[in-house]
Amino acid sequence: VDHYAVMGNPIEHSKSPRIHAMFAESVGHKLSYNTQLVPVNDFEEAVTRFFDNGGYLGLSVTVPFKEQAWTLSVVRTARAEKAGAVNTLWMDEQGDLNGDNTDGLGLVQDLAVNNGVSIKGARVLILGAGGAVRGVLEPILSQEPSELVIANRTVSKAETLAGLFPEKPVKACGFSELEGSFDIIINGTSASLHGDLPPVPVTVIASATCCYDMMYSASHTVFNQWALDHGAGKVIDGLGMLVEQAAEQFAIWRGVRPETTPVLEMLRKELP
Numbered sequence: 001v002d003h004y005a006v007m008g009n010p011i012e013h014s015k016s017p018r019i020h021a022m023f024a025e026s027v028g029h030k031l032s033y034n035t036q037l038v039p040v041n042d043f044e045e046a047v048t049r050f051f052d053n054g055g056y057l058g059l060s061v062t063v064p065f066k067e068q069a070w071t072l073s074v075v076r077t078a079r080a081e082k083a084g085a086v087n088t089l090w091m092d093e094q095g096d097l098n099g100d101n102t103d104g105l106g107l108v109q110d111l112a113v114n115n116g117v118s119i120k121g122a123r124v125l126i127l128g129a130g131g132a133v134r135g136v137l138e139p140i141l142s143q144e145p146s147e148l149v150i151a152n153r154t155v156s157k158a159e160t161l162a163g164l165f166p167e168k169p170v171k172a173c174g175f176s177e178l179e180g181s182f183d184i185i186i187n188g189t190s191a192s193l194h195g196d197l198p199p200v201p202v203t204v205i206a207s208a209t210c211c212y213d214m215m216y217s218a219s220h221t222v223f224n225q226w227a228l229d230h231g232a233g234k235v236i237d238g239l240g241m242l243v244e245q246a247a248e249q250f251a252i253w254r255g256v257r258p259e260t261t262p263v264l265e266m267l268r269k270e271l272p
């Protein structure tokens with residue numbers, strides 16, 4: 001059978017094996033997909049060892065290795081190039097390591113297809129300026145929002161990211177400088193990991209605002225609860241993004257994009 005894996009550190013709570021097993025079953029493919037805990041200094045060696053075995057065809061890459069995966073990739077897709085991070089690796093016929101980043105497309109798909117929220121013409125605010133945010137900027141901008149504002153605690157990091165897209169309507173600022181309301185607000189800070197909120201003025205929210213937290217949890221995330229408390233019309237968490245980015249990976253490796261709705265419903269039921 002064909003072998004796939006996800007490498008990260010930590011990795012034991014990864015949902016990727018479950019997601020890819022459900023995809024494989026749904027399209028009738030036989031494959032194995034497991035987790036590999038990689039010591040922080042051993043990523044390159046682990047990748048080389050993985051692809052040296054016949055039948056080991058593709059890797060998912062997660063924290064903290066996405067930037068290293070980008071460096072190791074000999075061939076990168078345009079969106080991975082801009083993202084500065086790679087979450088999908090495979091070997092081509094020439095034996096060159098290829099890298100893509102499916103996170104942004106996963107986010108856009110979850111918004112547009114699963115939730116009917118269109119980015120085109122929307123005023124979009126993204127909170128945070130770390131790796132998670134950089135990874136999704138190009139796919140968001142390709143949907144042609146009227147404006148994209150990147151707000152971050154450390155303003156210089158937001159400015160650096162905005163500077164990657166000089167030809168697009170992108171602005172950078174600090175949280176306290178935010179003015180007016182937005183159609184879509186995406187939380188890409190890691191603040192919610194610690195149960196914290198980015199200090200954003202409530203005026204960014206209007207009744208038609210859709211708030212999207214890249215994190216997910218069984219009940220509303222701290223950010224989404226805050227958004228609802230201040231009148232946001234709709235809140236979405238990142239579970240759908242996780243499933244959609246995995247479906248893009250599966251399509252790259254296997255040539256067929258599986259149905260995501262049943263997988264998303266199953267995962268939602270299984271959340272603790």
Ligand code: ATR
Nearest residue numbers: 128129130131132133153154157189190191196198
């Ligand atoms: P990731 O790979 O998850 O993006 P990261 O690169 O460390 O991780 O980025 C974390 C992001 O969350 C940054 O934008 C960080 O803000 P700074 O750039 O100012 O450090 C943001 N962040 C983390 N904790 C936060 C908090 N308590 N309040 C606001 N922003 C926070």
